[in-house]
Amino acid sequence: MNLQVVYCTHQTASLSVRERLAFSSPDHLSDAYNALKERFPQCEFVIISTCNRVEIYTAHDAPGSGPNLRQIAQFLSEYHDVPLDDFYSELSEKSGTDAVKHLFDVASSIDSMVLGESQIVNQVKSAYDAAARATACGLLTNTLFQRALTVSGRVRTETRLSEGRISIASVAVIDFGKSIFDSFADKTVLVIGAGEMGEETLRYLKSEGVKRILVCNRNPDRALRLAHEFGGIARDWATLDDCLAEADVIVSTTGADRPIIDVPRFKAVRKKTGDRPVFILDVAAPRDFDPAVGKIDDNVFLYDIDDLEATCQRNRKNRAHEIEVALKIIEEETARFVHDLNHKSTGPIIKQLREHWQDISRQELDQLFRKSPNLAEPDRQAIERTVDRIVNKLLHPPLEVLRDESRDGTPHGLLDAIRRLFRISG
Amino acid sequence: MIHFDKVSTLCFFASYLVALGLELTQFLRSSRINRWAAIGFTGAGLIAQTIYLVHRTRESGMPPLVGSMHDWLLVLAWVAAAVYLVLMLKDRHLGLGVFLLPLILLLVSSSTRMSKVSRVRDAQYAVEMLHASLLVFGIAGVAIAFLLSLMYLVQHNRLKHKTPDPDSFQLYSLERLGRMNWWAVVGSAPFLTLGLASGVWLAWNSRTTSTPVDLLSPGYVGSGIMWLAMMALFGWLVSRQQSSGKIVAWRTLWACGFLLVTFFCFEMFSSGIHGQKKAPALPNLSRIWFPEAHT
Structure with a gap:
């Protein structure tokens, strides 16, 4: 199996690195696929880019024909115009079975910052859809990602990982928002951006009793749709500063490739609001708020994704048992996937071998029946069954060896030996 | 038979002190048992303090508020301990002990320096x-x-x-x-x-x-x-x-x-x-x- 993944996640790299390597918009992603296909035309690709991870999966036919870690890093460096030294040490790589398990971990939210969160499944699915649209994926990545979504469903059904705090928004609001405000019912919530994360945050805040919601997005139609869904008010992008001044809680989730709110801009907003407490949750990657905004005054409480890491680690410790159950499922599914995949690779040889031997036996039987035309039909059938049994018994040992060997990967040597021994082409 | 006169300030001071110690252990390791034990010791301290104040009132024939400065401070500590208990029983995740218990201990220990003469x-x-x-x-x-x-x-x-x-x-x-x-x-x-x-x-x-x-x-x-x-x-x-x-x-x-x-x-x-x-x-x-x- 020629599969590998090069990645940086919240566990391996800081947000300041991840946000520089992120593919924040569909256009970026599409460009990236074109660039990758141009560089490595023989390969299949799927890119997963979220606030917590940037991962590039590559698959290829021949061993050694795919890009290595250095080449992928070089691509990221050139594509994002980021010096290689700034992030190379924070990249990780996995290949083969480990890469499969990694994707299953990701899709099952085992690798997520917020254990059991549901957004990641949609993010994996969106990444796969985007790769398919860009005609970047192929047979192996198709099989892999479809299986990953199935595994994710199984983990959710057979474990209790999805119970309790299940979104980044809920973790942030419970741990920090509720320590600032006693109640959200009398607060104004501003959501900047109208993506899935914004939607998820609003769903949670709505359950906390929020009544006044403002949605501000560059695309007014999407703002209107989100505002309508949660009983909020869609605001024009040009009025963002006024919205910021009105809000007590700000959730920013845009796909902007650089901060949209810097210190001078937010200082001007604070001049209008006084030093009323404001809770800002910046879940975008790259970040929408300059981190220095949090230092403007004592009542600006700014949190980004990485600020939730410690809470999420504690949450993870509390659910060690569920993680164990999920990991067992993932290991089992990984082994099954790898076996299926390898078995599939031995399939053509087995088929040809069987057909070859059956052809020989058919030829010999025809010859026998021509020489003995007086053989009764029951006798003919008995002879045919005996020959079939002989062929099957002769085929059994090599096929069994092939099956056993394919558990640990495609047995290229053995397949080659069979081809040569039995003169099978292809 | 309960000997009210045997209850001294040391009884409830020790109870509150143990409760504070148990509260402080929460910084090392979160423990529901320790939290309940802290509440229990505070409750025991409050009962002992109530007995003590009742006994003092009976002895002097004056309510503790005006009996002496010693009693007055103990009433203040009693109110603080009662507030702490009520709040903790309402929400056991609150970390009020490290704030309120030192105050209670300060009030009780201060009271021992004051005259008990009614x-x-x-x-x-x-x-x-x-x-x-x-x-x-x-x-x-x-x-x-x-x-x-x-x-x-x-x-x-x-x-x-x-x-x-x-x-x-x-x-x-x-x-x-x-x-x-x-x-x-x-x-x-x-x-x-x-x-x-x-x-x-x-x-x-x-x-x-x-x-x-x-x-x-x-x-x-x-x-x-x-x-x-x-x-x-x-x-x-x-x-x-x-x-x-x-x-x-x-x-x-x-x-x-x-x-x-x-x-x-x-x-x-x-x-x-x-x-x-x-x-x-x-x-x-x-x-x-x-x-x-x-x-």
Whole structure:
């Protein structure tokens, strides 16, 4: 199996690195696929880019024909115009079975910052859809990602990982928002951006009793749709500063490739609001708020994704048992996937071998029946069954060896030996 | 048969001390057992303290509020312990113990330095009772404001440093702490004012007695300055439009802290108390808060 993944996640790299390597918009992603296909035309690709991870999966036919870690890093460096030294040490790589398990971990939210969160499944699915649209994926990545979504469903059904705090928004609001405000019912919530994360945050805040919601997005139609869904008010992008001044809680989730709110801009907003407490949750990657905004005054409480890491680690410790159950499922599914995949690779040889031997036996039987035309039909059938049994018994040992060997990967040597021994082409 | 006279301040002081120790272990490792044990020890301490106060009342024939300074401080500690128990039983994740239990211990230990000699019921009894009650509420309000400000600053610091909310050391939200702090200051100011006014009235009446109280003594003047500080804070809180909660917390902490420290220092390092036998070396606040004691 020629599969590998090069990645940086919240566990391996800081947000300041991840946000520089992120593919924040569909256009970026599409460009990236074109660039990758141009560089490595023989390969299949799927890119997963979220606030917590940037991962590039590559698959290829021949061993050694795919890009290595250095080449992928070089691509990221050139594509994002980021010096290689700034992030190379924070990249990780996995290949083969480990890469499969990694994707299953990701899709099952085992690798997520917020254990059991549901957004990641949609993010994996969106990444796969985007790769398919860009005609970047192929047979192996198709099989892999479809299986990953199935595994994710199984983990959710057979474990209790999805119970309790299940979104980044809920973790942030419970741990920090509720320590600032006693109640959200009398607060104004501003959501900047109208993506899935914004939607998820609003769903949670709505359950906390929020009544006044403002949605501000560059695309007014999407703002209107989100505002309508949660009983909020869609605001024009040009009025963002006024919205910021009105809000007590700000959730920013845009796909902007650089901060949209810097210190001078937010200082001007604070001049209008006084030093009323404001809770800002910046879940975008790259970040929408300059981190220095949090230092403007004592009542600006700014949190980004990485600020939730410690809470999420504690949450993870509390659910060690569920993680164990999920990991067992993932290991089992990984082994099954790898076996299926390898078995599939031995399939053509087995088929040809069987057909070859059956052809020989058919030829010999025809010859026998021509020489003995007086053989009764029951006798003919008995002879045919005996020959079939002989062929099957002769085929059994090599096929069994092939099956056993394919558990640990495609047995290229053995397949080659069979081809040569039995003169099978292809 | 229960021997009420065997219950001493040491009994409930030890209970509160163990409770505080158990609360402090929450910083090392969150434990529900320790939290329940802390609540249990505080409850035991409160029962012992109640028995002690009941016994003192029976002995002197005077309510603890006006019996002696020793009893007065114990009533204050009793109120604090009761508040702590109620709040903890309502929400066991709160980390109030590390704030309230030291105050309770301070009050109990301070009370041991005060005279236990109970005064006798006289003609001024009703005014004295009112005076002492107002001061209990006033000082309790100041102490609560002080603790709330402290909690505000701890919570604010946690939020600014983005530290996760500890499971067993949760505090109220900044919004609620700010609101409670405002009410504690605004509520305690009238009690202190009326308590002080009734004390002045009692001192004024003492002119005709054999031991008149000098209203211009440093103790009285100091007390007046402290009261003015509280009034300034009160006025600022009532009139402020937009002030950072952190600034409010710091000012409250300083003002209330100053008042409490001064009050306890005067009481601890001077010997003036109700029904004291020896004249105080320094002008002390008990003469101001309890001027009738010196008559």
